[in-house]
Structure formats: C-alpha cells, structure tokens
Amino acid sequence: MTHNSPLSLAICRFRKHQLAIASLFLLLTMILMVLFAPLFERFLGVDANAIDLFNRMGQPSAAHLLGTDELGRDVLARLLYGGRISLATGLIAACIAASIGTVVGLFAGYFGGKLDALLMRFTDGVIALPLLPLLIVLAAIDLVKLGVPETIAQSENISFYRIILIVALVGWTTVARLVRGATLSFKEREFVMAAIGVGATHLHIMFRHILPNLISPVIVAVTLSVGNVILLESVLSFLGLGIQPPMPSWGNMLTNAQELIWQAPLLAVFPGLMIFITVICFNFLGDGLQDAFDPKAEF
Amino acid sequence: MSRFIAWRLLQGLLVLFIMSFVIYALIGLMPGDPIDLMISSDPNMTAADAARLRSLYGLDLPIYERYLNWISTALSGDLGYSRLFGQPVLQALFPALINSVMLLGLAFTISVCVAIPLGTLAASRPRSFLDYSVNLAAFAGISIPSFWLALMLIIIFAVFLGWLPAGGIAPQNANIIETLKYMILPATTLSVVSIGSHIRYVRAAMIEVLRQDYIRTAKAKGAKNTRIIWKHALRNAMIPVVTILALDFGYLFSGALVTETIYSWPGMGKLIFDSVMGNDFNLALVALLFATALTLTGNLLADICYAWLDPRIVIGQEPS
Amino acid sequence: MNKSAISSSPIMSTWGLSKTFTTKISDGHRTLNKTVYAVSDVSLDVYKGETLGLVGESGCGKTTLGRLMALFYHPSQGTLRINGQNMKGLSHKHLKPYRKNVQMVFQDPVAALNPRHTVATILTEPLNIFSVGKPVQRRKRVVELLDAVGLSAKDLNRYPHEFSGGQRQRITIARALTLQPDFIVADEPVSALDVSVQSQILNLFKDLKQQFGLTYLFISHDLAVVHHLADRVAVMYLGRIMEIADCDTLFREPTHPYTRALLASVPALKPGKARLGKILKGDPPSPINPPRGCPFNPRCEFASDLCRTEVAMLRPVQTDSQHQVACHHLESFQ
Numbered sequence: 001m002t003h004n005s006p007l008s009l010a011i012c013r014f015r016k017h018q019l020a021i022a023s024l025f026l027l028l029t030m031i032l033m034v035l036f037a038p039l040f041e042r043f044l045g046v047d048a049n050a051i052d053l054f055n056r057m058g059q060p061s062a063a064h065l066l067g068t069d070e071l072g073r074d075v076l077a078r079l080l081y082g083g084r085i086s087l088a089t090g091l092i093a094a095c096i097a098a099s100i101g102t103v104v105g106l107f108a109g110y111f112g113g114k115l116d117a118l119l120m121r122f123t124d125g126v127i128a129l130p131l132l133p134l135l136i137v138l139a140a141i142d143l144v145k146l147g148v149p150e151t152i153a154q155s156e157n158i159s160f161y162r163i164i165l166i167v168a169l170v171g172w173t174t175v176a177r178l179v180r181g182a183t184l185s186f187k188e189r190e191f192v193m194a195a196i197g198v199g200a201t202h203l204h205i206m207f208r209h210i211l212p213n214l215i216s217p218v219i220v221a222v223t224l225s226v227g228n229v230i231l232l233e234s235v236l237s238f239l240g241l242g243i244q245p246p247m248p249s250w251g252n253m254l255t256n257a258q259e260l261i262w263q264a265p266l267l268a269v270f271p272g273l274m275i276f277i278t279v280i281c282f283n284f285l286g287d288g289l290q291d292a293f294d295p296k297a298e299f
Numbered sequence: 300m301s302r303f304i305a306w307r308l309l310q311g312l313l314v315l316f317i318m319s320f321v322i323y324a325l326i327g328l329m330p331g332d333p334i335d336l337m338i339s340s341d342p343n344m345t346a347a348d349a350a351r352l353r354s355l356y357g358l359d360l361p362i363y364e365r366y367l368n369w370i371s372t373a374l375s376g377d378l379g380y381s382r383l384f385g386q387p388v389l390q391a392l393f394p395a396l397i398n399s400v401m402l403l404g405l406a407f408t409i410s411v412c413v414a415i416p417l418g419t420l421a422a423s424r425p426r427s428f429l430d431y432s433v434n435l436a437a438f439a440g441i442s443i444p445s446f447w448l449a450l451m452l453i454i455i456f457a458v459f460l461g462w463l464p465a466g467g468i469a470p471q472n473a474n475i476i477e478t479l480k481y482m483i484l485p486a487t488t489l490s491v492v493s494i495g496s497h498i499r500y501v502r503a504a505m506i507e508v509l510r511q512d513y514i515r516t517a518k519a520k521g522a523k524n525t526r527i528i529w530k531h532a533l534r535n536a537m538i539p540v541v542t543i544l545a546l547d548f549g550y551l552f553s554g555a556l557v558t559e560t561i562y563s564w565p566g567m568g569k570l571i572f573d574s575v576m577g578n579d580f581n582l583a584l585v586a587l588l589f590a591t592a593l594t595l596t597g598n599l600l601a602d603i604c605y606a607w608l609d610p611r612i613v614i615g616q617e618p619s
Numbered sequence: 620m621n622k623s624a625i626s627s628s629p630i631m632s633t634w635g636l637s638k639t640f641t642t643k644i645s646d647g648h649r650t651l652n653k654t655v656y657a658v659s660d661v662s663l664d665v666y667k668g669e670t671l672g673l674v675g676e677s678g679c680g681k682t683t684l685g686r687l688m689a690l691f692y693h694p695s696q697g698t699l700r701i702n703g704q705n706m707k708g709l710s711h712k713h714l715k716p717y718r719k720n721v722q723m724v725f726q727d728p729v730a731a732l733n734p735r736h737t738v739a740t741i742l743t744e745p746l747n748i749f750s751v752g753k754p755v756q757r758r759k760r761v762v763e764l765l766d767a768v769g770l771s772a773k774d775l776n777r778y779p780h781e782f783s784g785g786q787r788q789r790i791t792i793a794r795a796l797t798l799q800p801d802f803i804v805a806d807e808p809v810s811a812l813d814v815s816v817q818s819q820i821l822n823l824f825k826d827l828k829q830q831f832g833l834t835y836l837f838i839s840h841d842l843a844v845v846h847h848l849a850d851r852v853a854v855m856y857l858g859r860i861m862e863i864a865d866c867d868t869l870f871r872e873p874t875h876p877y878t879r880a881l882l883a884s885v886p887a888l889k890p891g892k893a894r895l896g897k898i899l900k901g902d903p904p905s906p907i908n909p910p911r912g913c914p915f916n917p918r919c920e921f922a923s924d925l926c927r928t929e930v931a932m933l934r935p936v937q938t939d940s941q942h943q944v945a946c947h948h949l950e951s952f953q
Contacts, residue, residue, distance in 0.1 A: 140330070141330075190725045272450065
C-alpha cells in the first residue's frame with residue numbers, strides 16, 4: 001500500500017482516538033505477556049501448576065505477587081496462562097464467526113432472490129434465540145453421543161475447541177447482516193458490472209471486488225465481537241461448562257472463588273478484573289476503528 | 300397492521316416449532332438418559348432389563364418418532380413430570396416465572412430510569428466532559444462480566460459490610476423491606492449490565508434526531524434548547540429506543556441465567572441451568588422452549604413497536 | 620471520418636431485440652409487479668469501423684440497449700449476433716469468450732472503478748482472467764495502454780481517488796482496451812465530466828479509434844457530442860428506434876417529428892428542416908404504460924388514428940435507403 005491508500009488515511013484518523021490507542025497498546029502488551037508466560041514464570045520463580053497445600057489461599061507476598069489459590073498455586077502465573085486461553089478463544093472464535101458471517105452475507109446479498117430470503121430468515125431465527133441457555137445446552141451435550149470418537153471426546157484440549165466452535169456457531173449473525181447489507185449496495189455499483197464485462201466469475205466478483213470494500217466494517221465488527229466472545233467464554237467456564245480444569249481460563253478461575261468468597265475474597269478479584277480490562281479494551285479499540293474507517297459518523 | 304402482526308406471528312411460531320425439534324434433539328444428546336438414571340438408582344437391574352425399559356419408554360425409536368410422540372403428548376397438555384422438583388413441569392415453572400418477572404421488572408425499571416436521562420444529557424452536549432464520562436461509564440457497563448460484578452457486589456455488601464444477604468429469596472411471608480433486601484444486589488447487577496447498552500442506544504438515537512431539519516427549525520424559531528431536547532427530540536428518539544427495549548426484555552429472561560444462579564434467585568434462568576445440569580429432561584425441554592418463546596415475543600413486540608411508532612414504515616407489506 | 624474504412628459486414632446485429640424488467644410498485648395498499656418495457660423490437664446493425672451514435676432523452680432505453688449489446692443483460696426477446704454468432708441462451712460462463720470482442724465504457728468513472736484497487740490491479744485484471752501472456756508481458760501491455768490514454772507508468776500504484784474525473788475516465792477507457800476488443804459501447808462517457816475535460820476525452824475516443832481500428836456505439840443525450848463524433852445516428856424514443864441515418868443526413872434532413880423536435884431543442888444546431896420541429900411539451904410517457912401504437916403519438920401534432928393503434932416500422936425514405944424512419948406519415952414530410 002502506498003502512503004495515500006484508504007488504509008493509511010484510516011490510520012491517520014485512528015491516531016487521534018487516544019482511548020483506542022491506549023487500548024491497543026494495553027492489548028498488545030497483554031498478548032506479549034501471555035505469549036511469554038513461561039519466561040515470566042521462570043523470572044518470578046513460580047509454577048502455574050505447582051500445588052502447595054501448605055500455602056493455600058495465601059495473601060499477596062514477595063514470592064506470590066497476587067497470592068495463591070485454594071490449591072496453593074500462584075495466581076499471577078495462572079492468570080497469564082488463563083489469558084492465553086481466554087484471548088485465543090476470543091480471537092479465534094470471533095474470526096471464525098466473522099468468516100461464516102461474511103460468506104453467508106456475501107452469498108445472500110450477491111445472489112439475492114430465494115437464496116437471500118432463505119439465508120436471512122435463517123439468520124433472523126438464530127438471532128431470535130435465547131443465547132445463553134442454548135450455549136449451555138450446546139456446552140453440555142455429550143460428544144460421544146454425537147459420534148465423536150471417545151479418545152478425542154475425552155482429550156484434554158477438547159473443551160477449548162468445543163467452546164470456540166459453539167461460540168462461532170451462534171456469533172456469525174451480526175457480520176452476516178452487515179455484509180449482506182453492504183453487498184446489496186456494492187453489487188449495483190458499476191465496477192461490479194465492469195468486472196462482469198471483463199469475464200470475471202461470480203466468486204471472483206464476490207471475493208475480489210466486493211469483499212475488499214467490506215473489510216473495514218467487518219474488522220470493526222470482529223473487534224467488537226472479540227470482547228463479547230471473551231465474556232461468553234468466561235461465563236460458560238465460570239459455570240463449569242467451558243474450559244475444563246486443570247487448563248486455566250479467566251472464567252474457570254472464578255468457579256471456585258464463589259464458594260471461597262468468605263475465606264478468600266481476593267481470589268475473585270483478579271481474574272474478573274482481567275476479563276473486564278480486556279473486554280473494555282477491545283470495545284474501545286472497535287469504537288476507535290469505527291471512527292477511523294467511517295469519518296462521517298459522529299463518534 | 301393486523302396482517303403484519305399475523306405474518307410475524309406465523310414466522311415466530313415456525314421458528315418455535317423448528318426450535319422445539321432442535322432442543323429436543325440437543326437434550327437427547329446430553330450425557331446420561333432417563334434409563335441410565337434408573338439404572339444408577341437400582342443396582343439389581345441388568346442390561347437386558349435396561350433394554351426392555353428403553354423399548355417400553357420408546358427410547359430406542361429414531362429421534363423424529365420420539366419427537367412426534369413427545370410433541371403430541373405435550374400438545375394434549377401433558378408436559379411431563381419434573382425430576383428435580385418432584386411435581387408436574389408447569390407447577391415447577393410458574394413460581395420461577397413470577398420470581399423472574401419481579402426481579403427483571405425491577406432491574407429493567409432501574410436501567411431505563413438511569414439510561415434515558417443520562418443518554419439524553421450526553422447527546423445534548425456532544426463531546427463535552429459530561430458526554431465523555433457517560434460514554435466511558437456505558438462502555439464499562441457493556442464490558443463488565445456480570446458474574447464477576449455479582450461476586451464483587453457480594454464481597455462488598457455481604458462479606459465486608461454485611462448489609463445485604465449474599466443470595467436467596469425472602470420467605471413468602473416477609474415484609475416488603477425484607478423482600479427488597481434480597482432483590483437489591485441481583486437487580487443492581489442486571490441493571491448495570493444493561494444500562495451500558497441502553498445509554499448508547501438513547502444517545503445515538505438522540506444525536507440522530509437532533510440532526511434533523513425540524514429540530515434546526517425549532518432552534519431557529521427561538522425555542523429554548525432544553526425544551527427542544529426534552530420535548531421535541533426525546534419523543535422522536537423514543538422510537539428506536541422503545542424498539543430496542545422491547546427486544547432487550549425478551550433477552551433478559553435468559554440473560555439473567557448467570558445472575559440468578561450466583562444469587563440463588565429461584566427464577567427462570569436458574570431453573571433452566573439447574574434442570575440442564577441436573578438431567579431433568581422434561582423440565583429443561585419445556586423451560587428452554589418457554590425461554591425461546593419469550594425471546595421471540597420480545598422480538599415480535601419490538602417489530603410491532605417499530606412499525607406502530609414510526610408512521611414512515613408501510614405496514615401490510617411483506618417484509619421481504 | 621473516413622467512410623471507406625467502414626466495412627459492409629455488421630460486427631454486431633440485433634433482430635427484434637426487446638428487454639423488459641419487472642419492478643415492484645406500491646399503490647399504498649399493496650405491491651404490484653409491473654413490467655417496464657425498456658427496449659422494444661430493436662433491429663440494428665453496427666458495421667465494423669463505424670461510430671454509431673445513439674441519442675434520446677433520459678429513460679428512453681438507450682442505456683439498456685447499450686448494456687444488451689455489451690452482453691450485460693439477456694434479451695427478453697429477439698436475437699443478438701456478434702460477428703454472426705447468435706448469443707441466445709448463452710450462460711454467464713459461455714459468454715466469456717465473446718466479452719473479448721465487446722467492452723463498455725461507463726458513464727460515471729467514480730462508480731466504475733473499484734476504490735480498493737490500484738490502477739495496476741484494475742488494468743491487469745482482464746488479462747489475468749483471460750490468462751493473456753506472462754505477468755511481465757501483462758505489465759508491459761498495461762503500461763502501453765496507459766500511455767495510449769495519456770497516463771503513465773508512474774500512475775500504476777495509485778488509487779482511483781487520487782485522480783481527477785477525466786483521468787479516471789481515461790483509466791476506464793484503458794481497461795476497456797486491455798482485451799483488444801473490436802467493439803466498444805460508450806454509455807454517456809463524458810456527461811459526468813467538466814465541460815473543459817469533455818472535448819479532451821472525445822478526442823481521445825477519436826484517436827483510439829484510428830489507432831486500434833475500433834467500432835463504437837456511442838450513447839449520448841448530447842446532440843452536439845454525437846454530431847461531432849458519429850458516422851451514423853439512431854434516435855430512440857420509449858425503447859424504440861424512431862429514425863436512423865448518416866450523421867450529416869440526420870442533422871440536415873431530420874424527418875421523424877420526434878427527431879425534429881429533439882433537434883429544435885438545441886439552439887446551436889438548427890440547420891435545415893430542424894426548424895420545422897416544435898419544442899416538445901410535457902414528459903415522455905412511462906415505459907411501464909407505453910401508449911398503444913406509435914410511442915410518440917400522444918405528443919405528436921401529426922398523430923392520426925393509425926398512429927394511435929399501430930406501431931410504425933422503420934422504412935427507408937425514397938431518396939436514401941440508408942435513411943430509415945419509423946413513421947406512418949413519412950411520405951408527407953419528404
């Protein structure tokens with residue numbers, strides 16, 4: 001891209017949005033920290049999985065900066081590893097959901113007619129469902145009964161993939177509507193006709209001509225939905241239906257905290273604070289990007 | 300108008316019908332089935348007995364036949380018996396529904412009473428300090444995990460200060476103060492979470508209205524600013540706001556699931572969660588369908604409000 | 620223009636070509652599907668090497684006819700032949716080889732260029748789709764084309780929004796030339812441009828025609844532009860061709876009452892019989908409810924009962940077989 005591409009113009013406007021800039025830096029720092037979690041562990045001389053029953057629910061100290069949990073594990077180290085899972089879930093699920101939504105929206109908007117009616121009624125149906133109860137049922141179903149081989153269904157990481165899948169399955173609707181609306185208006189533009197005129201296929205037009213024009217609203221939607229996905233993941237994990245221990249996530253670190261609320265209230269503070277900060281940062285970032293891409297909109 | 304409503308109602312019923320099958324199928328995929336539960340409670344049962352029981356209850360039939368059996372009995376009024384509550388499903392459902400309506404009504408009222416004035420104030424002075432503060436608060440509201448907020452409120456008001464109960468519901472014969480004491484924390488949690496988005500809707504709708512020509516005309520004619528905002532603009536800004544609120548109310552029933560569970564508030568949300576987790580299939584099925592129906596009703600109400608309040612919408616035309 | 624360069628074989632010929640669209644119209648109570656008769660029964664030949672001007676008021680169907688000829692629409696009725704090949708019933712996929720022969724230049728160069736693509740992407744796209752040459756050769760060809768339309772290689776990595784309107788139209792013209800077509804449909808290519816730029820682009824069209832041996836269907840509502848550029852001119856009204864003739868003949872000897880009226884409306888162009896025409900009153904009828912008979916009859920001062928019941932076919936005038944007019948009372952105007 002050259003210095004005056006649409007993207008660089010957007011970057012110029014984005015830089016005026018201080019909250020979004022600050023959020024971006026905070027998120028990048030957070031991502032770097034969780035990526036290098038093993039380094040931090042070694043540096044602080046702690047181990048996220050080392051159980052120390054003599055030091056349960058310890059107060060913050062020099063050895064354990066944020067104290068220890070009900071099994072004597074270091075809270076800070078577990079927050080870092082939990083962040084890996086929560087951030088990865090949020091980013092991956094949001095991207096998968098956006099991809100599904102983009103394809104559905106592109107096909108509905110571009111081909112129109114019966115296909116459009118069918119896809120959009122389906123989308124409306126999904127939107128009109130009670131999200132959380134449905135997610136709980138989806139998270140609770142027995143994979144073996146679904147025909148998944150037992151070795152996979154029992155494997156350690158399955159809860160991670162499962163949560164990504166079910167969140168993506170319900171989260172694509174916003175992007176689908178957005179992309180459909182924009183596709184409807186772009187397909188009438190003469191550059192689409194010009195592309196037909198030089199022999200382009202429908203797929204080529206959808207993905208090479210229309211899609212690049214939709215990238216900015218889709219990026220905004222994805223950014224905003226990362227926060228939502230992290231919230232959903234943490235709720236499900238908190239209820240014991242998402243990420244399964246011993247794998248830590250910010251949500252499941254809070255599961256036991258409620259029972260221990262009278263003995264160790266501090267345990268409930270940090271994981272939730274991390275979720276809160278991360279989600280609000282993604283929301284600020286999305287808001288800033290929206291302004292940057294769409295300068296006409298006020299705020 | 301009536302054609303429009305009938306059309307949407309039909310659509311809603313169709314979604315509900317499809318969902319009843321989906322939910323039925325999903326429930327069937329949950330770990331354990333009724334026979335497993337019987338087996339676990341009777342150590343003398345053999346595998347052959349289990350198989351006989353399965354065919355006796357029709358559990359070895361293909362899924363669609365089982366579904367047809369279930370729905371025909373359900374439509375004849377027999378929704379089955381709840382394992383957890385030890386009573387017919389509907390008798391377990393109604394008290395929960397009433398508890399939810401009480402809690403959600405309070406939360407919703409708080410949210411609307413805070414969001415409308417704050418959103419309007421913010422919109423009337425765009426880019427002012429006040430606007431930024433309200434905006435920031437709204438962002439905090441939509442970003443806070445409800446279960447964590449609930450935990451924090453319990454820590455502060457129940458653990459440290461000891462002012463309010465950490466959960467549960469007041470006994471039947473308690474006075475109103477006592478009843479409210481149990482409702483304050485859950486209602487606050489629920490309203491904080493929805494206030495954020497409500498403020499943003501009100502603010503966005505107001506800003507949109509204030510840009511319109513008739514507002515500029517009113518200003519040019521010398522009407523006072525406050526009068527313009529609170530009288531002329533707010534009324535028009537209410538069109539999208541009411542729509543969103545109607546939509547939200549439907550979602551609240553299921554969205555309160557976490558809050559109700561944490562505060563042990565015996566409402567619909569907690570009932571759904573407990574029945575799903577406790578293998579109470581009959582109750583889970585009906586409760587989930589009920590939640591779906593409520594959400595769909597919220598959607599329908601939103602559509603009707605929108606069409607009814609905004610004269611520019613041509614009614615009677617199929618939304619295609 | 621050099622008449623001898625015009626061959627006698629049609630590069631594009633249509634027979635009874637019609638195009639209807641359905642549109643939804645709400646009368647306040649319910650929506651009705653209505654048929655719009657955009658193009659009706661057009662039989663036209665375009666000969667290799669000529670510039671055929673197509674004039675008419677807005678909404679008369681000239682853009683639809685242009686798009687039919689540029690293979691963007693499937694005809695509702697009638698046939699369309701390119702170099703004698705019938706296009707009837709060909710699918711999107713099977714039309715592809717013929718798109719090399721026919722290209723279009725659009726009215727609005729802002730809308731016709733994808734804002735997210737650089738000039739290089741825009742101009743190499745047709746070559747990539749048709750797998751013409753190797754990437755290096757494609758790039759060379761694109762630079763040659765840019766040169767031909769008055770831009771240069773340094774513009775390759777720029778985006779459409781960095782160019783002026785006239786420059787953007789040069790880009791769309793270059794794109795239309797990438798596949799080396801014989802025939803170009805230019806749909807009001809200068810009407811979105813500043814007057815000062817219009818003549819530059821018109822001259823570019825002239826130059827390119829000489830250079831590449833092109834054939835044009837040049838659509839315009841601006842009679843002066845058509846007069847300047849065209850070899851032959853067809854006049855369209857409510858989806859039908861009303862008169863077609865050599866450019867000079869048409870402007871000197873307009874015969875159809877509608878053509879006369881059209882020419883009379885342009886003060887600068889009032890030679891010969893145009894003075895006979897009266898300036899039109901009112902708006903043309905809606906193509907949703909075209910009048911019975913000759914479409915011009917409600918506004919025609921010479922309309923008779925015959926005109927109100929039967930459509931007039933194109934007929935040659937006595938003195939000149941190339942000059943054809945669709946009027947029942949043709950003889951009385953000669």
